Every structure is written in C-alpha cells, then in structure tokens.
Amino acid sequence: MSDVKVLLFGAAADRAGIRQTKVRINHVVTLGELWSVLADQHPHLIPMRETLAFAVNGEYARMEDTVSTGDEVAVLPPVSGG
Amino acid sequence: MSDVKVLLFGAAADRAGIRQTKVRINHVVTLGELWSVLADQHPHLIPMRETLAFAVNGEYARMEDTVSTGDEVAVLPPVSGG
Amino acid sequence: MFFQILKEPIDVKALITGAFHPKCGAVASFIGTTRADESGSARVEYLEYEAYRPMADKKLEEIGEEISERWKVGYVAIVHRIGKVDPGEPSVAIVVAAPRREPAFEASRYAIERIKEIAPIWKREVWSDGYVWVGSQVGTRP
Amino acid sequence: MFFQILKEPIDVKALITGAFHPKCGAVASFIGTTRADESGSARVEYLEYEAYRPMADKKLEEIGEEISERWKVGYVAIVHRIGKVDPGEPSVAIVVAAPRREPAFEASRYAIERIKEIAPIWKREVWSDGYVWVGSQVGTRP
Numbered sequence: 001m002s003d004v005k006v007l008l009f010g011a012a013a014d015r016a017g018i019r020q021t022k023v024r025i026n027h028v029v030t031l032g033e034l035w036s037v038l039a040d041q042h043p044h045l046i047p048m049r050e051t052l053a054f055a056v057n058g059e060y061a062r063m064e065d066t067v068s069t070g071d072e073v074a075v076l077p078p079v080s081g082g
Numbered sequence: 083m084s085d086v087k088v089l090l091f092g093a094a095a096d097r098a099g100i101r102q103t104k105v106r107i108n109h110v111v112t113l114g115e116l117w118s119v120l121a122d123q124h125p126h127l128i129p130m131r132e133t134l135a136f137a138v139n140g141e142y143a144r145m146e147d148t149v150s151t152g153d154e155v156a157v158l159p160p161v162s163g164g
Numbered sequence: 165m166f167f168q169i170l171k172e173p174i175d176v177k178a179l180i181t182g183a184f185h186p187k188c189g190a191v192a193s194f195i196g197t198t199r200a201d202e203s204g205s206a207r208v209e210y211l212e213y214e215a216y217r218p219m220a221d222k223k224l225e226e227i228g229e230e231i232s233e234r235w236k237v238g239y240v241a242i243v244h245r246i247g248k249v250d251p252g253e254p255s256v257a258i259v260v261a262a263p264r265r266e267p268a269f270e271a272s273r274y275a276i277e278r279i280k281e282i283a284p285i286w287k288r289e290v291w292s293d294g295y296v297w298v299g300s301q302v303g304t305r306p
Numbered sequence: 307m308f309f310q311i312l313k314e315p316i317d318v319k320a321l322i323t324g325a326f327h328p329k330c331g332a333v334a335s336f337i338g339t340t341r342a343d344e345s346g347s348a349r350v351e352y353l354e355y356e357a358y359r360p361m362a363d364k365k366l367e368e369i370g371e372e373i374s375e376r377w378k379v380g381y382v383a384i385v386h387r388i389g390k391v392d393p394g395e396p397s398v399a400i401v402v403a404a405p406r407r408e409p410a411f412e413a414s415r416y417a418i419e420r421i422k423e424i425a426p427i428w429k430r431e432v433w434s435d436g437y438v439w440v441g442s443q444v445g446t447r448p
Contacts, residue, residue: 009216010286011300051300055284058219074216074284078299081213081220081244081285082196082256082276091358092428093442133442137426140361156358156426160441163355163362163386163427164338164398164418177319180337186393189341192334192414195322199331199405251328263341269415272334276407 002027002069006038011077012052016042025069031056032063034073051078084109084151088120093159094134098124107151113138114145116155133160165232166241167224169215169285174254179241183261188238192268193259194276200251206293206305213246213255216284220244223283227275231260234274235267242275244285255287307374308383309366311357311427316396321383325403330380334410335401336418342393348435348447355388355397358426362386365425369417373402376416377409384417386427397429 003022013019023037031054039046054061055074067073085104095101105119113136121128136143137156149155166182176195183191200208228240239261249255258275262268279285287298296303308324318337325333343350370382381403391397400417404410421427429440438445 007216009214009284010288011297011302014297014302048300048302055216055219058216058222060282074219076216076284077286077297077302079280079282079284080287080297080299081215081283082280082287089358091356091426092430093439093444096439096444130442130444137358137361140358140364142424156361158358158426159428159439159444161422161424161426162429162439162441163357163425164422164429176322180318180322180335184337184339184394184396186340186342188394189339191337191339191396193322193337194407194411195326195333195335196407197326197331197333197403198328200328252326252330254326254333261339265336265338265418269336269411273411 004034004067004069005072007072007074009074009076012045012048012075015044015048025067028066028068030063031061031065031067031073034067035063048077052076086116086149086151087154089154089156091156091158094127094130094157097126097130107149110148110150112145113143113147113149113155116149117145130159134158165228165239167221167228168243169217169221169224169246170243171245171247174243174245174257176254176257179243179257179259183239183241183259185238185261188261188263190265190268191259191261192265192272193257194272195254196256196276197254198249198251206291208251209290209292210251211249211255212288212290213249214286215244215246220284227278230278231271231274235262235271237262237267237271240271244279244283307370307381309363309370310385311359311362311366311388312385313387313389316385316387316399318396318399321385321399321401325381325383325401327380327403330403330405332407332410333401333403334407334414335399336414337396338398338418339396340391340393348433350393351432351434352393353391353397354430354432355391356428357386357388362426369420372420373413373416377404377413379404379409379413382413386421386425
C-alpha cells in the first residue's frame with residue numbers, strides 16, 4: 001500500500017473543503033477506483049461527479065486509465081479560464 | 083462658365099501627373115460629362131477608367147449624378163488602405 | 165512563441181509590439197477583461213483565477229502548437245493572469261501575428277475558444293453578496 | 307468611439323488600454339503592419355499611404371456607426387496612419403470592446419474589411435527597384 005497525491009481545484013476544492021489530499025492504493029488502480037475512495041472520504045464531491053474531469057500527472061485521463069503509487073491525480077471541475 | 087475643383091489621388095494622380103486641377107463647366111453637368119473633359123485634358127487617365135470611383139463633395143457619386151460650379155470632385159482609384 | 169501564466173498585471177503593450185515583424189502584415193489580438201456584471205442590487209467586485217500548473221502552462225503551449233499546424237502564422241503569444249483581477253483589467257491576452265489577416269483573426273479566436281475548453285484554469289466571481297465558481301455554479305450567493 | 311487619421315506613429319497601447327471598461331469583457335484588436343515582401347532580388351522598403359480627407363475621416367466614422375448598428379459593442383477605435391510606414395510598423399489599428407467576445411471579434415474583422423472597401427486611402431509599395439500603387443498596379447517597377 002502506498003500513496004497517490006490528489007489535487008483539487010476550483011469548485012471541487014471548495015466542495016471538498018481541501019485543496020490536496022493523499023489516497024492510499026495497492027500499487028495500481030483505475031482512476032474510477034481511485035474516485036470511489038475519494039468520494040467516500042469527501043462525499044460533498046459526489047453531486048459534482050458528472051461535471052468533473054481528471055488528470056493523471058498533468059494530462060487529461062479517463063476513468064479506465066490506471067493510476068500508480070507516486071502519481072499525481074487532479075480533480076478538475078469545468079474549466080472557466082479566459 | 084465657372085470652375086469645379088478636381089482632386090486626384092494615388093495611381094490617378096500618378097498617371098495624370100497632377101494632384102489637383104480645375105475644370106470649367108457651364109453651371110451644372112453630370113459627373114460623366116465632367117469626366118469627358120478631364121479625360122481630354124489628361125488622356126493618361128483613360129486606361130484607368132474602369133477602375134476609378136468618384137466623389138462629389140466628399141461622398142461617393144455615380145456618373146449620372148450632377149456636379150455644379152463650386153463643387154469638389156475627387157478621382158479615386160481602387161482604395162488600398164489597411 | 166510566448167506562453168505565460170502570471171500573477172502580475174499583463175503587459176499588453178509589450179505583448180503586442182513584440183509581435184510586430186517585417187514578415188507579418190497582420191496582428192490580431194484578444195484581451196479578456198473582468199466584466200462587472202450586475203444582478204438586482206448585487207454586482208461583481210472582482211474575479212479570482214486559479215490554475216493547475218504546470219498542466220495549464222503545457223495546455224497554452226499545446227494551443228500554440230495547434231495554431232501553428234492549422235494556420236500560417238509568424239508569432240503566437242498567450243498570457244493568462246491568475247489571482248485577483250479587478251473590473252476592466254485583463255485576465256487573458258492572445259496575440260497572433262501572421263503574414264495575412266485571415267489566419268491572424270482565425271487563430272486568435274481559436275486560441276480563446278481552446279483556452280475555455282482545455283486549459284485547467286478556473287474563475288471565481290466575487291460578488292457583493294457572495295461568490296460563484298463559474299461553470300460549476302458552486303458558491304455562496306443567495 | 308475614436309476615429310483618427312494621423313501622420314505620427316500609432317500609440318497602440320493607449321488605444322487598447324483606452325478600450326478597457328468594467329462593462330466589457332472582451333477587447334479584440336487588429337493591427338495592420340508593413341510587410342516587407344520580397345520578389346526575386348527586390349524587396350519592399352516601406353509603404354506610403356495617402357488619404358482623401360476629410361472624406362476618409364468620415365468613412366471611418368461611418369464604419370463605426372455600422373458596427374454599432376450591427377453588434378452590441380461598448381467602444382470602437384479606428385486609427386489609420388498616412389505617410390511613410392516602415393516594415394513592422396503599424397499602418398492601421400482597430401480596437402473593439404464589447405460585453406462578450408463574439409461581437410468584438412466580428413466587429414474588428416468587419417472594420418478592416420470595410421476600410422479596404424470604402425475608405426479613400428491608398429497605399430504605395432516602395433520597392434528596392436521601383437514603386438507600385440497597390441490595387442491599381444500602376445508604378446515604376448520593372
């Protein structure tokens with residue numbers, strides 16, 4: 001068991017009440033599995049699920065993509081730059 | 083008989099060799115009639131005829147529009163601002 | 165090519181005059197500024213932007229690459245400010261120089277649309293009666 | 307609204323920052339600069355512009371009025387330089403501020419197209435081997 005660093009931004013950070021956390025995983029999981037753990041710990045994120053995108057190590061990723069220990073996962077609400 | 087002031091610009095001034103002239107008219111003529119007099123006096127303008135536009139007193143005018151003594155006529159080659 | 169995310173005010177003049185080049189006849193730019201919207205008796209007091217870096221920096225560069233693949237351009241600069249941006253102040257500036265005007269216009273418009281699609285940057289509208297995260301509608305306004 | 311024909315260099319910064327306004331979220335600008343074209347061993351050394359004034363001033367204002375009728379814009383500035391304009395230097399600058407970006411983009415593009423259609427302004431390309439009046443192909447080049 002080891003850690004994945006999870007960053008939260010914008011409305012997701014606001015809802016979760018944290019900007020950064022660690023999720024303990026068993027070597028390799030899918031992003032979807034990681035989300036389940038994160039959602040359990042921060043249930044206020046659950047209503048946002050449909051609107052969220054995710055990045056693994058700074059690149060957009062899908063729920064079936066894998067996350068390994070040491071990776072950085074970012075929880076990205078709808079972007080609104082400009 | 084009195085004068086109409088005629089201004090020439092760009093390639094028209096270049097071809098005619100003048101930037102300004104006067105054309106003597108009898109009170110009121112059409113722009114087409116004025117052009118005939120001008121073209122007689124400055125035959126180098128004739129090959130440009132199809133490309134030229136004209137203004138009377140600072141507004142685009144057609145060949146059938148009238149020109150009176152004291153008016154200012156401008157000979158406008160294809161505009162190329164910007 | 166110049167891509168930057170910064171906390172300080174955007175130097176619009178340097179960006180635009182930096183794009184002038186004898187091989188280019190056209191410089192199109194887009195600047196997004198804080199619009200002080202009103203709603204009833206409430207009004208936007210300022211915007212606050214945050215970015216996921218360095219992913220956001222990388223996405224701005226990618227947008228520049230996409231532009232270079234699609235259009236014949238000589239120069240692309242994209243600068244996005246983060247932190248607090250007051251009404252009338254620029255939050256984003258895009259400058260594209262090209263030999264001809266059509267690609268300059270098209271590329272500058274493309275850049276802002278792509279920023280709004282893929283750049284991990286978020287805007288919080290701070291109103292006189294609360295705030296709202298734009299796009300998420302999460303906030304504290306009544 | 308600001309319309310000007312001038313012999314001096316265009317103050318791009320003043321034009322653009324002058325367009326920032328709390329009611330507008332978008333400022334689109336277009337700047338035309340002298341492109342130093344080459345053809346064989348010859349090259350454009352500079353451009354020289356002339357205008358029929360005050361008709362040209364009036365036409366710039368008319369373009370501004372057309373824009374205000376067609377789009378919801380907050381501010382339009384159109385400045386055209388006359389006289390000699392060196393490579394990389396601006397000959398025309400258009401700045402449009404609007405509450406939203408679509409009209410700002412569309413109006414700035416419309417403005418340059420209309421200038422090229424109706425403003426009585428002419429451009430002479432001075433090449434290393436002669437000159438040519440753009441649009442008329444009248445000149446002294448070999």
